[in-house]
Amino acid sequence: MIDLSLQKVLHTAEGEMQLDVTAKIESGQFVSLYGASGAGKTSILRMLAGFMKPDSGFIKVNDAVWFDSRRKSHLEPQQRKIGFVFQDYALFPNMNVRDNISFALDKHEPRQIVTELLEVTGLSNLATRKIQTLSGGQQQRVALARAIAKKPSMLLLDEPLSAIDNVMRDQLQYTLLEIHKRYALTTILVSHNANEIIKLSDTVIHLEQGSFREQTSPARFFGNGNEASKLTGNVISLDEKGNAIVLIDDRLLTLPVPGTILNNNDRIEITYSNFQIQLLQH
Numbered sequence: 001m002i003d004l005s006l007q008k009v010l011h012t013a014e015g016e017m018q019l020d021v022t023a024k025i026e027s028g029q030f031v032s033l034y035g036a037s038g039a040g041k042t043s044i045l046r047m048l049a050g051f052m053k054p055d056s057g058f059i060k061v062n063d064a065v066w067f068d069s070r071r072k073s074h075l076e077p078q079q080r081k082i083g084f085v086f087q088d089y090a091l092f093p094n095m096n097v098r099d100n101i102s103f104a105l106d107k108h109e110p111r112q113i114v115t116e117l118l119e120v121t122g123l124s125n126l127a128t129r130k131i132q133t134l135s136g137g138q139q140q141r142v143a144l145a146r147a148i149a150k151k152p153s154m155l156l157l158d159e160p161l162s163a164i165d166n167v168m169r170d171q172l173q174y175t176l177l178e179i180h181k182r183y184a185l186t187t188i189l190v191s192h193n194a195n196e197i198i199k200l201s202d203t204v205i206h207l208e209q210g211s212f213r214e215q216t217s218p219a220r221f222f223g224n225g226n227e228a229s230k231l232t233g234n235v236i237s238l239d240e241k242g243n244a245i246v247l248i249d250d251r252l253l254t255l256p257v258p259g260t261i262l263n264n265n266d267r268i269e270i271t272y273s274n275f276q277i278q279l280l281q282h
Ligand SMILES: Nc1ncnc2c1ncn2[C@@H]1O[C@H](COP(=O)(O)OP(=O)(O)OP(=O)(O)O)[C@@H](O)[C@H]1O
Pocket: 009, 010, 011, 012, 013, 035, 036, 037, 038, 039, 040, 041, 042, 043, 044, 052
């Protein structure tokens, strides 16, 4: 169980923002942090990893205290059993795949975990390839393997798949879930992507401008009629019939909005209430 209460004043472009989050995360859960840009998601990961000190609060992981402002205790990052993967892979471009993964281990540690991880992440055939010759998706697999080489109990992922195309993203999501289960990790993922959160996580924690809003299941959070199920997009153009061409994520939709005054670039929100279901035969 991770029991956390974190408070910190963050300095945003608009001024000071109080981050204040209290949550409990069961061991072995896959949890997503969701919220608008600047809500404080990365800051929470950095506090968990020990790279950023909260102003007050605590982080307790099972029976261990990683941080407690009252007791003035702060465990250094290397003493926390954590693996992390960020959007930029931070690998050594001139070293090969195997050496990049081995780099996480101390000299005396056995190397068989590296062979196992190459297999789990589908990198065995690329073990001797230099990092700079790999695709973004392949590099992210190496980063993932390196993050868990030391067998952490917690895996922190900061939008690790956001720069990767959809097909590779699907495959990597599958690998992520495999790794999460196989190594009995507690995984905390920062993601903006509802699809990804629904596929991967047991629980979602919603943050708004530094404040904890709710902790619930993805189905409930993104479910029909809930706040997060609204689609938002921008008007790209208007056709002669008064329909709005709207960009939502990576899709262009034509929406009939007669009588509504819309302009290019207007931000709009769609709340859906009715689906037409069609079964596609294989
Ligand atoms: N060390 C720091 N001290 C004070 N403020 C910080 C610090 N690091 C980041 N901030 C500010 O805290 C705010 C929240 O940043 P954070 O990166 O946690 O948000 P986020 O939800 O992860 O955003 P995004 O989705 O855009 O990555 C930002 O305005 C940032 O400038």
